[in-house]
Amino acid sequence: MEEHDVIIIGAGHNGLTAGVELARAGHSVLVLEKTNWPGGQAATKELFKGFKHSVGAWALLVFREEMIKYLEIDKEGFELIRPSSSFTVFGDPEDTPFIGYTDPIDLANHLLEDHGEDAMEAFSELGRYFSYFKEMFEKYIDETPPTLEEIIAAAPDEKTREILASLSYGSAIEVMRKFFKEPGKHGCILGSLSASAIDGTHMGPFTKGSALSLSYHYCAGDTYDFKIPKGGIGTLSSSLEKVFKRYGGEVQYKAQVENFIIEDGKVTGVKLRNGDELRAKAVISTLDAQSTFLRLCDTQALPTDFVSSVEDIEYTNGYIQLHLTMKSLPTFANQLEFVNGTEKSWLVAYIQSPEQLHGCWKQYQAGEVPDNPAVYCYFPSQLDSSLAPEGFHTCTIFSHYFPADIPKGQHNEMKELMVKRVLDRMETVVPNFRELIMDQVVFTQEYFEKTFGTTGGDFAQGLLHPGQMFGDRPVPGWANYETPLENLFMAGGGCHPGPGVTCIPGLNGARVVMGKIGAASKSETSQVA
Numbered sequence: 291m292e293e294h295d296v297i298i299i300g301a302g303h304n305g306l307t308a309g310v311e312l313a314r315a316g317h318s319v320l321v322l323e324k325t326n327w328p329g330g331q332a333a334t335k336e337l338f339k340g341f342k343h344s345v346g347a348w349a350l351l352v353f354r355e356e357m358i359k360y361l362e363i364d365k366e367g368f369e370l371i372r373p374s375s376s377f378t379v380f381g382d383p384e385d386t387p388f389i390g391y392t393d394p395i396d397l398a399n400h401l402l403e404d405h406g407e408d409a410m411e412a413f414s415e416l417g418r419y420f421s422y423f424k425e426m427f428e429k430y431i432d433e434t435p436p437t438l439e440e441i442i443a444a445a446p447d448e449k450t451r452e453i454l455a456s457l458s459y460g461s462a463i464e465v466m467r468k469f470f471k472e473p474g475k476h477g478c479i480l481g482s483l484s485a486s487a488i489d490g491t492h493m494g495p496f497t498k499g500s501a502l503s504l505s506y507h508y509c510a511g512d513t514y515d516f517k518i519p520k521g522g523i524g525t526l527s528s529s530l531e532k533v534f535k536r537y538g539g540e541v542q543y544k545a546q547v548e549n550f551i552i553e554d555g556k557v558t559g560v561k562l563r564n565g566d567e568l569r570a571k572a573v574i575s576t577l578d579a580q581s582t583f584l585r586l587c588d589t590q591a592l593p594t595d596f597v598s599s600v601e602d603i604e605y606t607n608g609y610i611q612l613h614l615t616m617k618s619l620p621t622f623a624n625q626l627e628f629v630n631g632t633e634k635s636w637l638v639a640y641i642q643s644p645e646q647l648h649g650c651w652k653q654y655q656a657g658e659v660p661d662n663p664a665v666y667c668y669f670p671s672q673l674d675s676s677l678a679p680e681g682f683h684t685c686t687i688f689s690h691y692f693p694a695d696i697p698k699g700q701h702n703e704m705k706e707l708m709v710k711r712v713l714d715r716m717e718t719v720v721p722n723f724r725e726l727i728m729d730q731v732v733f734t735q736e737y738f739e740k741t742f743g744t745t746g747g748d749f750a751q752g753l754l755h756p757g758q759m760f761g762d763r764p765v766p767g768w769a770n771y772e773t774p775l776e777n778l779f780m781a782g783g784g785c786h787p788g789p790g791v792t793c794i795p796g797l798n799g800a801r802v803v804m805g806k807i808g809a810a811s812k813s814e815t816s817q818v819a
């Protein structure tokens with residue numbers, strides 16, 4: 291039986307971040323990973339020979355750049371690519387596309403010149419409105435937060451309370467309509483915002499509470515400043531793994547944890563699927579709460595109220611991710627002709643309006659494939675030539691609202707229908723899109739559930755809903771990275787502040803563990819530079 295200071299379950303980016311923080315402080319740390327690669331839901335894989343695709347996450351959004359130096363991944367060659375625009379959203383041919391310029395001046399000029407003064411003013415007022423949430427989010431980012439109700443109640447004045455309440459409990463449309471008052475106008479701008487609102491939720495943009503995900507995404511920056519790791523998203527975790535190992539950390543792949551070993555109410559280690567038992571002073575789970583407590587744990591060892599709260603977490607999240615290899619980059623036609631030969635073509639998204647997404651949401655709720663799905667289509671190799679052989683390209687397409695409740699035996703059929711509709715939509719702006727495709731593979735939430743054990747395939751590991759954020763994440767009263775079981779901690783995207791490739795839950799969780807288990811037992815603390 292082995293003894294470590296800390297065992298971390300999961301070599302996703304949060305598990306490896308926690309590993310770096312603990313190993314650097316001198317603790318002996320073992321990371322156990324079910325698959326045989328690092329990165330979890332943010333990995334880069336050679337799905338087709340010579341082509342690399344980011345499977346799962348692909349852009350850094352709510353990510354603080356100071357993490358790069360802090361986690362020393364710059365020393366392992368980790369680099370970011372900063373495109374001048376994050377997306378070009380298009381809708382109907384007569385609608386002006388919305389370009390998500392990352393430079394605020396470029397964005398303001400685009401809004402003023404292409405969408406009109408009303409759009410520019412509305413967008414900047416909306417930005418000021420969101421800044422209340424952003425300030426609050428940043429205040430609690432590194433600590434155990436109170437609940438949203440407590441945060442709002444403690445706000446300094448009535449105006450702040452009202453704004454925070456509408457950004458937390460209102461619908462995305464209510465918030466947008468405060469500034470973009472005229473229905474039917476600025477479809478691409480509002481469609482783009484609405485797509486952020488529904489991301490990581492089981493909601494439409496008109497659903498009460500959808501403003502919360504929109505506000506969370508806004509914390510990424512006024513223009514959703516997409517940052518792309520050079521070499522694909524997986525380089526974040528492979529770099530973290532190198533730093534971790536440099537500090538003496540160990541990673542075991544194909545090591546699936548079957549259950550916790552619980553003795554006298556304390557977690558003393560884990561049992562692997564192959565029967566091995568490993569002991570540690572502390573165990574950190576980076577899995578979502580239902581996976582952690584309902585699958586790896588004997589629920590008899592937990593308080594019944596806690597188990598009920600875990601059972602009630604909402605994870606329903608439906609989507610498809612389609613990875614393609616391309617003979618060449620496309621030539622865009624019609625309303626997107628202007629992106630040809632510019633960086634604006636690296637990510638185009640068909641998001642017509644909030645009403646379009648509302649229609650998709652209604653069909654999704656009824657278990658149907660949306661007739662008119664929204665489509666994000668990006669060409670990572672356009673920004674990063676290391677991802678594809680010379681002359682060829684990679685393409686990934688993401689679309690929300692692939693039904694979650696599919697009658698047995700119909701999954702493949704519905705997947706094909708969704709892919710058909712998504713590609714049909716792309717052909718409205720690239721008439722020969724299908725002819726450019728060489729290979730394709732389609733993943734839905736089912737793939738992510740089976741591969742990474744993520745409940746419901748929910749990439750948010752607990753949806754971005756009111757009642758599941760701040761002091762209620764993962765469940766009310768346990769936003770402190772601790773659990774009712776002594777020596778068991780949490781540090782994945784299911785924890786505060788939330789999902790996405792941020793490294794924050796991993797870092798916060800590791801610090802809590804260090805506070806609990808005390809100084810490192812190894813003598814050569816932090817000697818490796």
Ligand SMILES: Cc1cc2nc3c(=O)[nH]c(=O)nc-3n(C[C@H](O)[C@H](O)[C@H](O)COP(=O)(O)OP(=O)(O)OC[C@H]3O[C@@H](n4cnc5c(N)ncnc54)[C@H](O)[C@@H]3O)c2cc1C
Pocket residue numbers: 299300301302303304305322323324325328329330331332345346347348349350351352545546547548576577611738741742743744749750781782783784789790791792
């Ligand atoms: C399609 C898709 C698109 C996304 N797009 C973005 C994006 O662009 N930007 C962004 O910021 N976020 C995005 N996300 C979300 C992001 O990927 C996740 O929030 C993030 O990767 C979570 O990291 P984590 O380390 O907390 O957990 P995970 O990445 O889920 O890591 C957990 C690890 O634990 C392992 N594991 C599970 N069970 C066991 C077990 N029993 N024993 C041992 N190991 C186990 C899993 O294999 C996995 O490697 C996306 C996700 C998906 C699926």
